[in-house]
Amino acid sequence: MTICEIFSYLHLLVENKTVKEDRYQHISDNTLLERFYTDNDNQWLGILLQRYTMLLLGVCMKYLKNEDDARDGVQQVFLKAIAALHKYKVAYFKSWIYMVAKNHCLMKLRDRHGKSPVTLNEQTLVVEDEPVSVEAHLDKDRMLDAMTIAIEDLSAEQKQCVTLFYLEMQSYNQIAQVTGFSMMQVKSYIQNGKRNLKIAVGQIVKENE
């Protein structure tokens, strides 16, 4: 065996971990969960949870506003998730783990502020939308009609940002340059515009039924 071969072998050994992770990339969250429920092997939980490490770190950072607390938060969320998954079945993992993380952060904030309550408004308690939309109830033409009416009812800023983003496929940055709004404003106009559109379309659909 030449030295070169030995080195490449060693390199492979070091890389083995990442190769191993990539090997599971094509497996869906649900399949991983099913495998865990079948053989109770924690390995599957490890693969599943680490898919969300970066997102969880971001969520904890958003609420706890401190890097050390955020890292600690992710570890706690992992522990809570592992304990819970051993006890009961979870159907839609991505929104479930998001909810676990959010609840954990809110609890931490409550502890931090002593007894002064953190406002638990509707938005903080809402679980992320399951991938089901109003579209299921309507055919495309009727949907388009409803959207055309609803988009006209948005505020001028929301309408402008929503149109540039969804129809002209521009990035936040491009929209900010064109409109003169800040990136944060663009983001919130798009998000609120989308929310308003959803509500308006829902109402139009109800009226038509």
Add this chain to the structure above:
Amino acid sequence: MNKDLLNILSNSSKDIGNQQLMDYLAGKLSEEEKHEVEMQLTASDFVSDAVEGLENISNKQEINVFVKQLNSDLHKKLSQKKTRKQKRKLLQQRWVFAAIILILALVIATLLMIVKYQQL
């Protein structure tokens, strides 16, 4: 009216990759690629919250270091649990063996006693 309007209400089922997210935060993506990531931001509160938080980490290089560290801790914890479970199993097995040996010893002792009594 443009058919892309329908995209507004659909929730993207596409998942965002870590590398794509890091490149977005580092401002390395083209406007088109940025738009692709931002479509996922508007479709998912999870991703949107995460990006907001990650933007607050001043040194973006640290994100990868933190993630690697957290993942390795996670795997350590999970394998610890496994070995603890295996140890418990082994311990239980030991008790089973001890019980079997005790019962066997008792049976043999009784048999021996019966044989002895019969001889008397």
